[in-house]
Amino acid sequence: MTSRVLLVSPATSASLRQARFDDGGSLDAVGAVRARAAAGSLPAAERVAVSPGARCRETATALGLDGVPVPELAGLDVGRWRGRTLEEVGAAEPEAVGHWLTDPGCAPHGGESVQDLCGRVARWLADAQAVAGRTVAVVEPEVVRAAVGGALGLPVTVFWRLDVPPLTVTELSGRAGRWNLRLGRPLAAPDAD
Template structure:
């Protein structure tokens, strides 16, 4: 597996894909690649994540996908196990970035959707339809979009190309913010494990360039 890490690190640092992601004429000189973490038990069982590690075999999948990622100047990740283990396959220094932490599901963390639906159907219904709802006592979808949007727009001196490993919900929130869409649109963005989403632009003016399935 160490050889796989080295292979991934070598190839992700030398990919020429990054050049197709710039558009200097329009001033789009900042590129942010949002790499969704690998599969976990929470993803597999439709559960609200707690701090699960990657599934068995997910690290090998991440090693295979890493060479398809564009070259970047820096890598950021929150401190969750799933994101740190995904980022580790790049074989690079990873900066801790608390603003990229996953959605706080409060008392629902670690529970399956079916379990919550049986115990609190009204709360789950509100959460699924109202972006301001937080029946679990954690963050609302509106809170998440605002937090991630502040992270994007607060990058006053960012590296020109940054890769951020994050939960799917964080990636979806970044897309919603970039498009200027309402928080309800978060449910309309599909982000698969190990997919890469590319935003280009500058703080306050982002464009969605692509959402690439794993390995594409």
């Protein structure tokens, strides 16, 4: 039995453009237009899962996907840093930011550690692999990072070295406890041929 998981990163939001920790805001106008233009570009799926965040839900809707919010696929909880820019937090708490970026087990912001996020996503991915067919999941970039790292057995320390551009698809296919990775491709409007 082969399982396929297509991880779709959301379109852009003001937070993303401002290098701001996600504040739960909506897609910006450009992101919404690009997501609507990409509707129909994904293959049919037996299941559609969506990160509970606004920009993931809005991206899924714009893509024409009727997804179920899955709490395990929520973005990284950054506690009191939510809504602030990395520059602001770095100026106010430089040691905490440095520690957070180098130690996946710490959470100086009072939220969730990267290690905890990776564990949560790994559990969801194990469940997804036990189900035949295709799952499309519209999820935050950090969830894509966690899934790819876990699927390939990478150390959690590589988390920040994986870039996930907006509106891209990263595909995992697997069976018998092993995953293969197809690196992200941009979502684009389907060909009109």
